[in-house]
Amino acid sequence: MAVGDQAELGNRADAARPLAIEARGLVKRFDGTVAVDGVDISVPEGAIYGVLGPNGAGKTTTLRMLLGIIDPDEGVRRVFGHDRPHDIARMIGYLPEERGLYPSMKAIDAIAFMGALRGLPLAEGRQRGRELLERHELGHAAERQIRQLSKGMAQTVQLLGTLVHQPRLVVLDEPFSGLDAINQGKLERMIRALAEDGVTVIFSTHVIHHAERLCEGVAIIAGGKVPYAGSVEAARDRIPAQVRLETRAREGAWLNALPSEARREGDFFMFALPESGIEPLLRQLIEGNAGILSLSIERAGLHDAFVHIAGEAAARALEEESTADLAGGRR
Template sequence: MYAIEAQGLVKQFDGFRAVDGVNLKVPLGSIFGVLGPNGAGKTTMLRTLLGIIDPDEGVRTLLGSDRPITQSRNVGYLPEERGLYQSMRAVDTIAFMGALRGLSLKEGKEKGRALLEEAGLGYAADRQIRQLSKGMAQTVQLMGTIVHDPKLIVLDEPFSGLDALNQAKLEKMIRAQAAKGVTVIFSTHVIAHAERLCERIAIIAKGKISFDGLVSEARDRLRPQVHLETETLDGVWRKALPADTRAEGHWWHFTLPESGVEPLLTALVEGKAGIKSLSIERPGLHDAFVAIAGESVAAEMDEPVAGETL
């Protein structure tokens, strides 16, 4: 049922616990986000889960094996540190990366050209990496990560440095892989990326995971907010407003009561409050992140740049 499982995972460097007692389960076929600020331990955790480095404590399994490195041909890994041979052609780069996972160079080139064509980059197949834009080069590296049809794809900060257009292209590729049943794990320090793409997330800070579950479960930790506009400002209906109500002119903002909105509506109507507008706003992942990880950790997170599509 799980692509990755970890229990009590610890990794230390000179006495510093970069990964500190991590418990984690990543369901097969899911898009799973590892969300946390820079320096939270995301990269070290991913490398430990993949078997690139061994843990000091704890156990982990990857695709059912307790020796993750033996599953490398079933894994596509895009590290945070990008590195391509600048004089190599785009299609040869994809084929070369596939060959490192057991794919023949001939098949790698055929599949590489097909991937480039599908992404609208067929014209760039025979260009050298140095002739490509940063976004195009990163797309080529991602194609090299998936060309051998892995069962599990792990992307470490894949959106870093990309503009909104290339981010959208990358998101499309991630969703296409998930639609084929591939498990996709990616780390990010931008909450909006996780909210758009992920079914499940793990929130990590200072090497510890404070939440692991569905995005909806994280959001459900906070109650929805009600925004009410009335024609009148006073009346017996005011007694029905919750204690945390914040007034702004004819607007009233408060947390949705446990009893729901129906008793409140009854009191407003019977009290002739004159309802002009009423909306119920479910908390977003950013609000849930603050509630789970704390404001100090949330302050370290980077939000999308101006003009980025949310």
């Protein structure tokens, strides 16, 4: 359970914005083994929210509990205020990690069929499907069978089938997996466009840069637990910004102005940004004739925050999976 970590996204921001998803204390066991242990997540309407962690961490189980595909053994979850997500299934679009389209079905029929599963009449599904395919430069593929499409095109068709009934909440399980860089970029643009239209998007991923570029908030999950759930900015702020300083002078009284933990790395000094800010230090360096050649303040990235929060082992697992996924996307 993330104690005190809901931060802006989980507390103050949620007070001003209605929640699309709220989960408290979710627990799920399989054959006596705890797969998810006390997950707390709050996702405001219209947000892009990431569930970030290595494979086997509990991401898919968490998403399926949120959607009502499986029930938690403990805890509560609400989607748009409903504690039975199946009752509002037409408001939800779900792309599972396991991709599945009938190979002999035409792209337009696949989209219409997926819409029909959410209550959209087939004729309307075909009309909307053609519009979506045209919008995403796949109009030429409407009458082609799924087996005739590239992997990226087939995945886009399945995603459009997830969106054709115009859901208010879209849940994507590892949507970037196996895609090359071009199709990953297209998917990122689609996710941003959905959020701009007021749709809430929650996706799981083991690729940190997707979460960092896209997400307003994240839940970091490792070993079935969520040690952090809140804004990306607050996660990065867990680690103090680092100052990188280069001076002309090598010695002098001005060295006493540097924090005690400052370390030399080649021609540079590296140290955490003082709580008092950079201005008092700058004044002392100038007065001490340090001869400042360069000075930069570098904020921690989400990767550093993930390592700090989830630990080195979880971070290594993420990196290995990301490397393998990139190699798969190039094939």
